[in-house]
Amino acid sequence: MQEGALRDGKIVLSEKPLVLETPLDKLADFITPTESFYVRTHFPIPRIDKNKWRLRVEGEVEEPFEINFDELTALESKKIPATLECAGNNRSFLEPKVKGVQWTLGGVSNAEWTGVPLSILLDRAGVKSSAREIILEGADRGKPDDPKSPSCEFNFARSIPLEKARDVLLAHKMNDVDLPIENGFPVRAIVSGWYAVASIKWLQQIIVTDKPFNGYYQTLDYSYWKREGELAELMPLREMAIKAQITRPSEGETVPANSDMRVHGAAWGGDGEITKVEVSSDGGATWNKANLVGESKPNAWRLWEFSWKTPPRPGKATLIARATDSKGQSQPTERDPDRGTYMINHLLPIVVEIR
Amino acid sequence: MQEGALRDGKIVLSEKPLVLETPLDKLADFITPTESFYVRTHFPIPRIDKNKWRLRVEGEVEEPFEINFDELTALESKKIPATLECAGNNRSFLEPKVKGVQWTLGGVSNAEWTGVPLSILLDRAGVKSSAREIILEGADRGKPDDPKSPSCEFNFARSIPLEKARDVLLAHKMNDVDLPIENGFPVRAIVSGWYAVASIKWLQQIIVTDKPFNGYYQTLDYSYWKREGELAELMPLREMAIKAQITRPSEGETVPANSDMRVHGAAWGGDGEITKVEVSSDGGATWNKANLVGESKPNAWRLWEFSWKTPPRPGKATLIARATDSKGQSQPTERDPDRGTYMINHLLPIVVEIR
Numbered sequence: 001m002q003e004g005a006l007r008d009g010k011i012v013l014s015e016k017p018l019v020l021e022t023p024l025d026k027l028a029d030f031i032t033p034t035e036s037f038y039v040r041t042h043f044p045i046p047r048i049d050k051n052k053w054r055l056r057v058e059g060e061v062e063e064p065f066e067i068n069f070d071e072l073t074a075l076e077s078k079k080i081p082a083t084l085e086c087a088g089n090n091r092s093f094l095e096p097k098v099k100g101v102q103w104t105l106g107g108v109s110n111a112e113w114t115g116v117p118l119s120i121l122l123d124r125a126g127v128k129s130s131a132r133e134i135i136l137e138g139a140d141r142g143k144p145d146d147p148k149s150p151s152c153e154f155n156f157a158r159s160i161p162l163e164k165a166r167d168v169l170l171a172h173k174m175n176d177v178d179l180p181i182e183n184g185f186p187v188r189a190i191v192s193g194w195y196a197v198a199s200i201k202w203l204q205q206i207i208v209t210d211k212p213f214n215g216y217y218q219t220l221d222y223s224y225w226k227r228e229g230e231l232a233e234l235m236p237l238r239e240m241a242i243k244a245q246i247t248r249p250s251e252g253e254t255v256p257a258n259s260d261m262r263v264h265g266a267a268w269g270g271d272g273e274i275t276k277v278e279v280s281s282d283g284g285a286t287w288n289k290a291n292l293v294g295e296s297k298p299n300a301w302r303l304w305e306f307s308w309k310t311p312p313r314p315g316k317a318t319l320i321a322r323a324t325d326s327k328g329q330s331q332p333t334e335r336d337p338d339r340g341t342y343m344i345n346h347l348l349p350i351v352v353e354i355r
Numbered sequence: 356m357q358e359g360a361l362r363d364g365k366i367v368l369s370e371k372p373l374v375l376e377t378p379l380d381k382l383a384d385f386i387t388p389t390e391s392f393y394v395r396t397h398f399p400i401p402r403i404d405k406n407k408w409r410l411r412v413e414g415e416v417e418e419p420f421e422i423n424f425d426e427l428t429a430l431e432s433k434k435i436p437a438t439l440e441c442a443g444n445n446r447s448f449l450e451p452k453v454k455g456v457q458w459t460l461g462g463v464s465n466a467e468w469t470g471v472p473l474s475i476l477l478d479r480a481g482v483k484s485s486a487r488e489i490i491l492e493g494a495d496r497g498k499p500d501d502p503k504s505p506s507c508e509f510n511f512a513r514s515i516p517l518e519k520a521r522d523v524l525l526a527h528k529m530n531d532v533d534l535p536i537e538n539g540f541p542v543r544a545i546v547s548g549w550y551a552v553a554s555i556k557w558l559q560q561i562i563v564t565d566k567p568f569n570g571y572y573q574t575l576d577y578s579y580w581k582r583e584g585e586l587a588e589l590m591p592l593r594e595m596a597i598k599a600q601i602t603r604p605s606e607g608e609t610v611p612a613n614s615d616m617r618v619h620g621a622a623w624g625g626d627g628e629i630t631k632v633e634v635s636s637d638g639g640a641t642w643n644k645a646n647l648v649g650e651s652k653p654n655a656w657r658l659w660e661f662s663w664k665t666p667p668r669p670g671k672a673t674l675i676a677r678a679t680d681s682k683g684q685s686q687p688t689e690r691d692p693d694r695g696t697y698m699i700n701h702l703l704p705i706v707v708e709i710r
């Protein structure tokens with residue numbers, strides 16, 4: 001199969017490792033269909049027998065233990081919608097071009113996840129007072145193509161501060177069905193509100209630790225530079241930055257002149273609740289409020305729509321969407337280069353053709 | 356000036372940034388002459404007026420303050436010998452070749468440092484109980500040639516855990532004279548026992564912090580991978596690894612057959628005191644104890660010598676030196692690739708010509 005081809009209705013961005021983007025037309029609904037949910041893997045996909053799968057909880061705990069799939073799913077589960085976004089979503093729009101998966105708009109999807117709160121397992125193990133972080137480790141394993149990476153294979157892993165553990169679900173169902181193999185079967189973490197790299201797939205181990213974890217995927221990769229005085233400090237990517245994306249019309253689309261067009265999309269991320277989405281059709285000079293669709297749900301995207309009176313004459317028009325949250329945070333106009341190739345949420349104009 | 360040329364009696368390994376290696380014959384004495392002390396800079400060398408220089412102490416302290424040069428040097432000073440080694444010393448011997456400054460044996464020197472214990476300044480400021488690390492920041496400033504580095508200039512900085520602060524001297528003299536400009540004038544840190552990257556030159560700020568500092572020079576650079584189960588974790592380079600270096604004879608040197616030759620060098624690093632140096636003249640099959648010269652001083656190298664009965668007939672001979680410390684630690688035979696391009700202390704054979 002070639003890059004750019006379709007696979008199960010998703011766009012192939014890379015074969016090895018497998019990376020599949022959700023097509024724009026599948027981003028229009030609140031729930032992304034399971035088979036359209038984007039896929040980002042880093043190593044070969046582990047094929048796990050559900051009956052042999054075990055999850056170990058260890059480290060700074062009173063009673064380390066192992067749990068199997070039936071035991072886990074017999075515990076009290078919750079069902080929540082949550083949006084997952086790849087930290088490199090929208091990367092193909094960066095100028096100048098940068099290395100990495102060339103996501104357009106489809107490195108994001110929203111699903112309903114059924115799973116067991118991580119806190120139930122932590123309570124059973126008895127977290128010691130020395131605990132500071134939880135390392136989530138997947139069964140996927142390999143060596144990145146990077147001269148600065150570890151010299152031989154290691155497992156994909158990421159950590160969260162202890163305080164974040166209450167927001168983590170160990171999901172065994174996605175939109176009410178078993179997880180697809182490439183989305184982490186049989187169990188993945190869902191770390192609500194964070195870039196998806198934290199939501200470890202093929203979960204096999206939970207390690208409670210007394211110090212910050214400096215794994216590859218939160219230092220050399222999936223990190224950014226934070227400025228503090230005259231210093232710069234490497235930080236793991238965590239919370240999704242606030243963003244409104246336009247699903248329709250798409251870049252270069254032809255739109256009839258002098259008519260009413262429904263501009264729509266989704267908005268997510270940020271510290272608070274999405275409270276406002278605005279649309280500009282004049283390159284950012286003036287802004288109009290869009291309607292927020294449905295009800296607000298924590299950590300899930302909010303769909304929005306705007307009725308656009310298209311220009312009277314043929315030509316080009318530039319549309320921009322901008323989200324604001326309940327804490328007053330919005331999107332930057334300019335790209336911050338200290339973010340490297342990640343966390344791309346500056347305003348992204350799209351140009352359409354008026355006929 | 357060209358690379359490989361001599362500058363003030365040192366070997367030029369790089370002009371921009373300035374890197375100068377100590378020639379082998381200057382490594383024979385306990386104290387390296389000030390003008391022969393190796394030089395490793397990362398950014399343009401700051402020219403600081405001693406009368407305008409200020410050192411600020413701030414962060415998690417009760418009373419942040421600034422101190423000038425006369426006030427600092429009026430405080431009680433200590434004088435200690437300490438060996439500084441660049442974490443990339445011996446890099447040119449790595450196979451296959453790797454990027455970075457191509458140090459042979461002269462990325463190490465030993466001097467007597469006169470300075471004020473950092474703990475005096477910390478006590479004056481009053482370190483809060485939340486403190487965990489001390490960031491030492493230099494006046495040197497720039498942007499590394501690395502696509503993953505911060506996007507614009509920042510100051511050279513490194514951190515040490517609070518417990519290590521008692522081993523740090525703020526040195527204003529080196530071998531009883533003012534520091535040379537390229538060695539950190541007017542004040543540099545001396546972090547005893549650690550690779551020299553921690554011994555910040557042109558010191559201008561001391562920041563007490565409540566969390567680990569993830570600066571560029573302890574994450575993307577000057578770091579290594581530590582294995583923990585199926586994970587790999589990025590660690591800052593800290594303690595110098597134990598090592599014995601042969602100063603004489605040098606690689607390829609011609610040595611008379613059937614005679615007594617004084618093989619000598621220096622040994623340093625490791626957690627404990629250097630208690631043994633051995634020399635093999637048959638490629639590591641058998642080992643002979645060398646004599647340790649002078650007295651043992653903490654954090655300074657120990658000179659050693661061995662009277663070698665050279666082989667009776669012309670040909671080649673292979674010499675290897677090996678150090679052991681009071682905790683029983685010694686040097687590895689094989690290179691550990693998780694150390695990247697740093698911490699090179701595996702056994703290094705040198706081949707000489709018997710005539």
